[in-house]
Amino acid sequence: MTAEPITGIVTPIRLDYTYTPGTAPSGFLRGMKEGRILGRRCPQCSKVYVPPRGSCPMCGVEFADEVEVADTGTLVTFAVVNVNFANRVIDLPYVSGEVRFDGSDTTSMVLVQGIPVDEVRMGMRVKAHWLPREEWDFTFANIDYVEPIDEPDADYDSYREFV
Amino acid sequence: MAGNLAAVLGTGQTKHVAKREDVSIAGLVREAADRALEDAGLTYADIDAVVIGKAPDMFEGVMMPELYLAEALGAIGKPLIRVHTAGSVGGSTAIVATHLVQAGVHERVLTVAFEKQSESNAMWALSIKIPFSQPLVAGAGGYFAPIIRGYIRKADAPLDTGFQVVLKDRLNALKNPYAHLHQPDISMEQIVSSPLLWDPIRYAETCPSSDGAAAMVIGSEQAADASSRPVAWIHGTAVRSEPTMGAGRDRVNPHAGRDCAKAVYAAAGITDPFREIDCAEIYVPFSWFEPMWLENLGFAEEGTGWKLVQDGVTALDGDLPINMSGGVLSSNPIGASGMLRFLEVANQVRGTAGEHQVDGARKALGHAYGGGSQFFAMWVVGKDKP
Numbered sequence: 039m040t041a042e043p044i045t046g047i048v049t050p051i052r053l054d055y056t057y058t059p060g061t062a063p064s065g066f067l068r069g070m071k072e073g074r075i076l077g078r079r080c081p082q083c084s085k086v087y088v089p090p091r092g093s094c095p096m097c098g099v100e101f102a103d104e105v106e107v108a109d110t111g112t113l114v115t116f117a118v119v120n121v122n123f124a125n126r127v128i129d130l131p132y133v134s135g136e137v138r139f140d141g142s143d144t145t146s147m148v149l150v151q152g153i154p155v156d157e158v159r160m161g162m163r164v165k166a167h168w169l170p171r172e173e174w175d176f177t178f179a180n181i182d183y184v185e186p187i188d189e190p191d192a193d194y195d196s197y198r199e200f201v
Numbered sequence: 202m203a204g205n206l207a208a209v210l211g212t213g214q215t216k217h218v219a220k221r222e223d224v225s226i227a228g229l230v231r232e233a234a235d236r237a238l239e240d241a242g243l244t245y246a247d248i249d250a251v252v253i254g255k256a257p258d259m260f261e262g263v264m265m266p267e268l269y270l271a272e273a274l275g276a277i278g279k280p281l282i283r284v285h286t287a288g289s290v291g292g293s294t295a296i297v298a299t300h301l302v303q304a305g306v307h308e309r310v311l312t313v314a315f316e317k318q319s320e321s322n323a324m325w326a327l328s329i330k331i332p333f334s335q336p337l338v339a340g341a342g343g344y345f346a347p348i349i350r351g352y353i354r355k356a357d358a359p360l361d362t363g364f365q366v367v368l369k370d371r372l373n374a375l376k377n378p379y380a381h382l383h384q385p386d387i388s389m390e391q392i393v394s395s396p397l398l399w400d401p402i403r404y405a406e407t408c409p410s411s412d413g414a415a416a417m418v419i420g421s422e423q424a425a426d427a428s429s430r431p432v433a434w435i436h437g438t439a440v441r442s443e444p445t446m447g448a449g450r451d452r453v454n455p456h457a458g459r460d461c462a463k464a465v466y467a468a469a470g471i472t473d474p475f476r477e478i479d480c481a482e483i484y485v486p487f488s489w490f491e492p493m494w495l496e497n498l499g500f501a502e503e504g505t506g507w508k509l510v511q512d513g514v515t516a517l518d519g520d521l522p523i524n525m526s527g528g529v530l531s532s533n534p535i536g537a538s539g540m541l542r543f544l545e546v547a548n549q550v551r552g553t554a555g556e557h558q559v560d561g562a563r564k565a566l567g568h569a570y571g572g573g574s575q576f577f578a579m580w581v582v583g584k585d586k587p
Contacts, residue, residue, distance in 0.1 A: 117346030118400035
């Protein structure tokens with residue numbers, strides 16, 4: 039008999055979530071299914087949240103009606119990702135961008151494609167590239183990525199507060 | 202000053218490493234707790250309650266590990282409380298223990314925090330798929346890199362600022378026998394040429410994945426006065442939080458961090474932190490968070506934190522030494538990382554920090570943050586009774 043210690047036993051864990059989004063996010067997910075980006079506006083501070091919550095995280099008041107925002111926006115900041123991980127395979131390097139869709143007061147993390155990574159810049163104007171309509175589901179993943187559009191870069195002061 | 206006086210009576214930590222294959226999680230926390238009690242000149246029988254913290258359970262895949270750790274921590278028949286505030290947890294855990302003493306509920310409380318990262322995959326745990334966002338966040342670096350890019354743009358900071366921070370911290374770590382990374386050959390060239398993982402973050406600018414634990418004994422004024430060992434008096438504590446996704450939220454210089462700093466300085470009677478604080482241990486998992494937090498903590502005006510780094514002010518022999526132990530950049534047992542910041546500054550004012558001791562340190566700040574920069578925990582400790 040040896041006295042070698044057992045230093046590790048691998049026991050895989052898998053978790054499947056059944057997520058209950060609630061009323062406001064349900065509206066957002068239904069919008070996604072139709073190829074629209076729906077947010078909600080806070081009646082107090084007037085900020086538009088995408089995706090929406092039931093109430094404003096800053097003011098604590100219930101949100102008013104849905105607001106549709108554009109699928110064009112400004113890339114306010116980004117990371118160039120050179121490292122992948124177990125459950126995600128995207129060709130490296132890829133750009134993970136924070137995009138403020140026009141009409142929204144929040145940013146969303148979106149994949150940036152259609153431009154060499156070393157040409158991506160803060161303030162770049164972008165547009166959503168949607169998956170083919172028949173693949174649309176109740177998910178933000180219907181927006182496959184954003185790509186640059188032929189517009190001058192946004193002025194820094196116009197998006198500074200979102201950085 | 203809230204409640205009765207409280208002090209740190211003893212501290213203990215493990216040697217932080219990538220893999221502790223010789224001990225279970227229970228063995229790891231026991232090692233740190235034993236050392237804290239020994240340092241305080243106490244035994245488990247002297248402890249009234251245990252407060253434990255760690256990062257999310259998914260990081261090791263062990264649900265509610267505190268239940269199974271009760272006996273290892275001598276908590277049988279005593280109150281055992283788990284605190285949970287993401288990466289700031291080590292700090293807020295020590296603060297909950299402090300509050301139990303300040304409230305007069307207990308005389309001596311053992312507080313412990315740990316992470317055994319080698320037992321699972323924290324990056325996987327941080328990269329979940331949810332229907333409202335694209336699954337793009339490659340771990341914590343993927344989340345924080347765009348914020349760091351934002352800081353560089355807003356502050357117009359020289360691009361080598363992050364490299365200077367790493368070089369300083371890794372050199373400091375050589376003076377700390379418990380630090381995970383000991384890189385005697387570390388050089389600017391090595392840092393600059395390390396791979397860009399999440400541009401603008403290079404590999405050398407990231408914290409390691411560590412197995413480790415930290416522990417402290419917090420005692421009442423009476424317990425501190427009765428101790429034959431040096432103690433660190435707790436002059437102030439503060440915890441703050443803010444929404445992760447509030448519109449107009451400043452992720453570079455978060456409001457909750459500024460509020461938390463104000464509150465802890467007010468509690469400690471500090472009006473000019475740069476002059477009154479002798480040294481600080483702050484939570485810097487990626488190099489650029491040093492200049493960012495220097496501003497958030499009120500040590501520098503907004504947009505100028507990088508100047509303190511560039512001018513060597515935060516070096517071990519500078520006017521405001523930061524992360525004398527090597528910091529999170531040199532050891533990152535996630536749940537324990539915040540407590541290590543609190544513990545290291547306690548040792549500084551006790552005069553027991555060893556080779557990385559700052560001469561004559563009398564008042565010091567410990568800082569931790571967590572989540573998407575929305576949880577903050579801080580304390581100010583001093584050599585003198587407040």
